[in-house]
Amino acid sequence: MNPDNKKNILKQCVYEFxxxxxxxxxxxxxxxxxKLTNIHFSQYEISIIWGLSVSIAIYFSFSTSGAHFNPAITIxxxxxxxxxxxxxxxxIMSQISGSFFFTMLIYYIYNNILISFEKNNNIIRGSQKxxxxxxxxxxxxxxxxxxMHDFITEIIITVIFIIILMKLNNKNLFFTSYNILYPILIGILVxxxxxxxxxxxNIVLNPAQDLGPRIFLSLVGWGKSAFLGQENSYFPYFLVPTIAPIIGINLGGWIYNLFIK
Incomplete structure (x- = not known):
């Protein structure tokens, strides 16, 4: 079976989505x-949920698409x-589309609470507030x-992330337990x-994780402010989570292949 024929590519893209x-x-x-309810999670609790989500997604997609989920890794x-x-x-289009679509689902689920929160706090969409x-x-x-601080920090963290990920992505490291342990270890790393x-x-690691939701926000009231961020910044803030991870992943991968592999 040719993994690069149109039917198989479509299936792989569905799993990436x-x-x-x-x-x-x-x-x-x-x-x-x-943020919108009286149930307040700590940073650690939210981090665990993100990590578990990554593990579940890898289990779900790995055997079909390779579970990239990340344009920087694909590139x-x-x-x-x-x-x-x-x-x-x-x-890449599947990854961004998936993040966009599932952001839309979250927005629908929380829409009434979100609107109420905005009214109670006098928040106008598109404003700095x-x-x-x-x-x-x-x-x-x-x-x-x-x-610039956030851009450089994102590069540093993604360099470390991809080096560890590539070391864990070693079938000889865990022998027969490799396929079972790998998603869990990546979730723990995240x-x-x-x-x-x-x-x-704020750390993203993944351009699709940020760009899909950002595009969606620009369509539901935030407009260009969804991309710009701070008013006094010389650069639109979306470049941090979009470009920095691509630089970091490729730099870290080069470092791993040259010095660690």
Whole structure:
């Protein structure tokens, strides 16, 4: 069976769509629940939910699509000749579409609560104040950080992330338990990263995880502010979660292949 024929590529893209969407559905769902209701999760609890979501999504999709869920990983695998060029764009579009669609589901589920929260707090969509609500769905800078700080931090964290991920992605490391342990270990890795740095500096690791929700927000009232972030920034903030992970993943992959492999 040719994995690159149109029928198989379509099936793989469906699994990328669903896998990416599941991560978004549970991850953003936990943030929405915490911010909009009286059920307040700590950073550690939200980090665990994100990590478990990643593990479940990998179990769901790995055997069919390889469970990329991340345009940065798809691009890295292509550039390192480990992934077919003809599948790069379909995979990336599936990942972004999955995050967009499942963000839409979360928005529908929480819509009444969201509108009530906005009214009670005099929040007008598209204003700087409304970015606090928008941060449920995608990242915006903390008051004590700036664009360049967050951009460089995202690169550093994604370099570390991909180096560890590539080391764990070693079939000789866990012998016959490899397929069972791998998704759990990646989920633990995501949990640790989010728990360690999420509250200090918003960490994405995955452009699709942020870009899909950001596009959706721009269509439901936030407009260009969904992409810009801080008014006094020279650069639109969406470049941090979109471009920095791609640089970090490819730099980290190069470091791993050259010095660690």
């Amino acid at each position: 669903l896998g990416t969407g599941l991560i978004i559905f549970f991850g953003i769902g936990s943030i929405a629940l915490s 890295f695998l292509w550039l390192s000749s480990q992934f077919s060029k003809k599948k790069v764009v379909p995979y 409304s970015l606090d609500i928008a941060s449920i769905f995608c990242i915006y800078p903390k008051n004590y950080n700036n664009f 949990t640790i990263i989010n728990a360690s740095f999420g509250a200090l500096n």
